[in-house]
Amino acid sequence: MRAMPSLQKRLFCLLLAGLLLPCGLQAACLQGExxxxxxxxxxxxxxxxxxxxxxxxxxxxxxxxxxxxxxxxxxxxxxxxxxxxxxxxxxxxxxxxxxxxxxxxxxxxxxxxxxxxxxxxxxxxxxxxxxxxxxxxxxxxxxxxxxxxxxxxxxxxxxxxxxxxxxxxxxxxxxxxxxxxxxxxxxxxxxxxxxxxxxxxxxxxxxxxxxxxxxxxxxxxxxxxxxxxxxxxxxxxxxxxxxxxxxxxxxxxxxxxxxxxxxxxxxxxxxxxxxxxxxxxDLALKRLLESTLEERTRYEAALKRREERKAEREKKKEDRKAEQEEKK
CATH class of the missing domain: 3.40.50.1110 (SGNH hydrolase)
Structure with missing residues (x-):
């Protein structure tokens, strides 16, 4: 649940009030808010x-x-x-x-x-x-x-x-x-x-x-x-x-x-x-899983990429080790 534009506008107006309005008027605006x-x-x-x-x-x-x-x-x-x-x-x-x-x-x-x-x-x-x-x-x-x-x-x-x-x-x-x-x-x-x-x-x-x-x-x-x-x-x-x-x-x-x-x-x-x-x-949990599916998919894709990069590094490490053994 996130703040909508109406709240952002309100906060902006309050900031503007703090810069431009006398203290008494600012207090009145805040009281009404x-x-x-x-x-x-x-x-x-x-x-x-x-x-x-x-x-x-x-x-x-x-x-x-x-x-x-x-x-x-x-x-x-x-x-x-x-x-x-x-x-x-x-x-x-x-x-x-x-x-x-x-x-x-x-x-x-x-x-x-x-x-x-x-x-x-x-x-x-x-x-x-x-x-x-x-x-x-x-x-x-x-x-x-x-x-x-x-x-x-x-x-x-x-x-x-x-x-x-x-x-x-x-x-x-x-x-x-x-x-x-x-x-x-x-x-x-x-x-x-x-x-x-x-x-x-x-x-x-x-x-x-x-x-x-x-x-x-x-x-x-x-x-x-x-x-x-x-x-x-x-x-x-x-x-x-x-x-x-x-x-x-x-x-x-x-x-x-x-x-x-x-x-x-x-x-x-x-x-x-x-x-x-x-x-x-159970239905509410299903809705929750559906609402987070896109973010979960991105997370799992990023995790998969990390695992793949890790596997590549390990393979290169093993290849270098094998090359060194052959030179001996």
Whole structure:
């Protein structure tokens, strides 16, 4: 999902305003630019202008391994939404974990300029609750509160993920062979439960907010249970096909499952959703493979050329070695 010309024009106008207009007038223009509402979603359509914000899951971390193509969460969302949205913006970043408050604020600022009809923030809260410095339960709740204050700037519908228990990722293997998270990054269970209760209370006071229950999903499948959503079934045996080796990030099937679960909850609170979503995960995966076919073909062709060049170099090396042996 990429920004369309309308967004580029808007950003250009804002830059021009910064150069030419007095500060007071510039502030007025910016204020008028950042007032998306629930009414906008109803008149334009919920999926007309989707903004995706968040961390590495939203950024599509590791999906290229399976797809041989660069995709983000918004690209996968397009395979689930029936019809075409007018404009989409993918702001998910692998760098959110480094500085959640700064990067998160930048994402929200950029998303507001997009005037979204829906904000998808399934992993936006994650690194506000997890993190390098650890901290007490109160510290973690306060950090999540900072993230919620950022989300509260949106007046359109918001789909936000809760905080799952990712302690299984301590057994995962990242690109360098060791886990991507450490024990002190993980909220103790009482802290995680407190954060999710706090999130539930915050969302209950804001009808435009829907919580995607990531924690319920993982707890169910890890405990050997089966989760059924709109004709789809997931259980513990599906974890290998849904999670990457780091046991932290989803594979394409896992990302689709996550979105279907999140959109199902959104459908409970928004009557626009059900008829606009392809709930068949197999069909959505087929669409995803079709949409990435051209890039995957280029990747495989480039890989084949590299292998051929490597074989040619090896052959020349062997030929030179044989010539040297003959001269002896």
């Amino acid at each position: 950042t007032k998306p509402t629930e009414e906008t979603a109803r008149t334009k359509g919920l999926f007309a202008q989707v903004a995706v914000i968040g961390a590495s899951v939203s950024a599509g971390y590791g999906l290229q391994t399976d797809l041989k193509a660069q995709v983000k969460l918004g690209d996968i969302l397009e395979c689930l939404v029936e019809g075409e949205g007018e404009d989409g913006l993918d702001l998910g970043s692998n760098m959110l974990f480094r500085s959640p408050k700064t990067v998160g604020a930048d994402q929200v600022d950029a998303a507001l300029l997009h005037r979204p009809t829906l904000v998808i923030a399934v992993d936006f809260l994650f690194w506000f609750a997890y993190g390098r410095s650890g901290g007490s339960t109160q510290d973690r709740v306060e950090r999540v509160d900072e993230a919620l204050a950022l989300l509260d700037r949106f007046k359109c519908p918001i789909l936000v993920g809760d905080i799952p228990d990712m302690s299984m990722a301590l057994k995962g293997k990242g690109p360098f062979g060791f886990p991507l998270i450490t024990r002190n990054m993980i909220p103790p269970e009482p802290a995680r439960v407190a954060i999710n209760k706090h999130l539930q209370k915050w969302a209950k006071a804001r009808p435009r907010v829907t919580i995607a229950p990531l924690s319920e999903f993982l707890e169910t499948v890890q405990s050997g249970g089966t989760l059924k959503v709109r004709g789809n079934k997931w259980s513990g045996k599906d974890l290998d096909s849904m999670l990457q080796q780091d046991l932290l990030h989803p594979r394409p099937q896992g990302t689709l499952s996550l979105l279907i679960l999140a959109l199902d909850r959104l459908a409970d609170s928004n009557d626009q959703v059900s008829d606009q979503i392809c709930w068949d995960s």
